[in-house]
Every structure is written in structure tokens, then in C-alpha cells.
Amino acid sequence: MRIAVAGGTGRVGRRVVDAVRAAGHEPVVLARSTGVDLVRGSGLDEALAGVPVVIDVSNMSTASRKKSEMFFGAATGNLLSAGRRLGVRHHVALSIVGVDRVEFGYYAGKRRQEALVVTGGVPATVLRSTQFHEFAAQMVANRRPVALVPQMLTQPIAAHEVARCLVELALRDPVGLAPEIAGPQQLRMPDMVRRLLRARGRRRVVLPVRLPGATGRAMAGGGLLPARPGPRGTQTFDQWLAAGA
Incomplete structure (x- = not known):
């Protein structure tokens, strides 16, 4: 089956492309x-012709x-419009754990x-994920x-594990909002950055910064942690890190 990957050249997108191939x-x-x-x-119309499934991991930094x-x-609206015209059967989108609780x-x-x-x-599925291990880099x-590193409490996960989950969901029936995916342990972002720098043999001063107001309190206090059971x-x-990140 042909599976479209929106943003397939990005940090996560490349891993989703690999996971699609690994699934045959x-x-x-x-x-x-x-x-x-x-x-x-x-x-879009040319690219999605004959494609029944779309996985959207498109992104911008802002x-x-x-x-x-x-x-x-704009990007989501265009993908969905093309999907309706061309008969896409399943649209899967990647989102963020806590996006509904943290005002940013x-x-x-x-x-x-x-x-x-x-x-x-x-027909659609939305998968919310915690921050990736790669976010520290x-x-x-x-x-x-x-x-300058935000005082953020998170439960980070490797991007390749999220990519694999996205493909698994894409091959199933649409479920709307899927159970949230997260990593195996809770960590604070400044500590993750310090560990990364040590592993790479780099010397940098890491200065934790708390964002102002309710946003900073939510990020530091667990607003980005999964609220419900999930993968x-x-x-x-x-x-x-030991694997050569």
C-alpha cells in the first residue's frame, strides 16, 4: 500500500518514512x-492520487x-481538502501531549x-506525543x-518509537483521538541537556529558564506529562545517548 508522509523529509518524517518501508x-x-x-x-492532487492513507508530521519552528x-x-486544510477529493480513507496527524492544557x-x-x-x-486519528529525546539536542x-533551557518536566520518547506507532495506527481503523504516547521515565529538560553535552564531550553553561506566568508554571509542573494511560x-x-545520539 502507498502511504503519504507529509513532512517526510523532517526530523520525524524521515523516521516515519523508514517505518513505512519497514512495515512493507x-x-x-x-x-x-x-x-x-x-x-x-x-x-497535492498529483501526489495523493491512489494513496489511501496520509500521515501528517509536517512542522514549523515558531x-x-x-x-x-x-x-x-493552511497545511492541514489543504491536506484534508485533497483527501476528500481523492478518497483518502485514513488521515493520521501527530500532535503534542498537553497541548490542551498549556497555553503556548x-x-x-x-x-x-x-x-x-x-x-x-x-476518517482520522490524532496521536499526541511527549517531547522527543531529540528535543534536547x-x-x-x-x-x-x-x-537557555526551559524548566520543563517531560516524559521524553525516542522519535523512532513515535514513528513506528504512527504507522501502526495508520494501518488500523481511524479512532479519533488515540491514547497518548510517552517515554519510559520523567525527566527535566535542563538535566537532559546537561547529560547530552557530557555525552558529546561539549562544555556549555546550561541556564534553566522558567517561562512567565501560567505557561511556565504548567510546563514546569507537569502540564506536558501524559494524563491518561497509553503506549x-x-x-x-x-x-x-549511548546509541550515539
Whole structure:
């Protein structure tokens, strides 16, 4: 079966593409590099012709509510419109654990995405995931001497485990909001970043920063932890580091 992966060239998307192949199916990558612009909607009809399943892991980096809502509203709306025209049978979208409990600009866009997906006229599944192990590396991607890291309590999971779960869900019947997926242990983001730097032999000052107001309290106090039972990854953060992250 052909399975489209929106954002299939990104950090998570590449792993979803690998998981689709590992499951014995053919991935169809939806990205600008393959001639598809999700925000404009160009190239979608050609790419989705004869494709019964779409997995959407498209993303953008922003803390702006307006930009996030514009991106996810446009990209999701275009994917769903094309899906309705072309007979897509299952639309699977990746979201974030706590997106409904933490008021943050980026999360507003994800809430917009979820609302569109569940009412979009295409049978759908939404999977909320906690932060990836890989998120710690994003915190130190620049070369500044001081790493400003949010005081965030999370239950991180390896991206490849989330990718595998997305493909498993895509091959089943649509369920709407699926049980949340998370990693095997709770950790604080500044500690994760320090462990990552030690593992890579890098010297950086890690400065924990608490975001202001209710957002900071929620992130530091467990608002991003899973609230209900669901699938749990098995690879710990230290095991992920030892594997050469």
C-alpha cells in the first residue's frame, strides 16, 4: 500500500518514512523537495492520487501563535481538502501531549490542526506525543556559550518509537483521538541537556529558564506529562545517548 508522509523529509518524517518501508509499504513523501507545497496546496492532487492513507508530521519552528495557526491551518486544510477529493480513507496527524492544557503560541496552531482533523470529513486519528529525546539536542543547536533551557518536566520518547506507532495506527481503523504516547521515565529538560553535552564531550553553561506566568508554571509542573494511560516507549534517554545520539 502507498502511504503519504507529509513532512517526510523532517526530523520525524524521515523516521516515519523508514517505518513505512519497514512495515512493507511504499512511502510517498509530501515536501517541497518532491514538488508539494502544503501551505499553498500545490502538487497535492498529483501526489495523493491512489494513496489511501496520509500521515501528517509536517512542522514549523515558531513561538508565535499567529504563525503557528496560519501554518497548521493552511497545511492541514489543504491536506484534508485533497483527501476528500481523492478518497483518502485514513488521515493520521501527530500532535503534542498537553497541548490542551498549556497555553503556548506554538500549541495554539497544534490545537487548530487537531480541530480541523477531527471535523475535516476524512476518517482520522490524532496521536499526541511527549517531547522527543531529540528535543534536547535542539536546545544546544547553536554555538552560544550559554544554553537557555526551559524548566520543563517531560516524559521524553525516542522519535523512532513515535514513528513506528504512527504507522501502526495508520494501518488500523481511524479512532479519533488515540491514547497518548510517552517515554519510559520523567525527566527535566535542563538535566537532559546537561547529560547530552557530557555525552558529546561539549562544555556549555546550561541556564534553566522558567517561562512567565501560567505557561511556565504548567510546563514546569507537569502540564506536558501524559494524563491518561497509553503506549509507552522503551528506550530511555541514557540508552538513546549511548546509541550515539
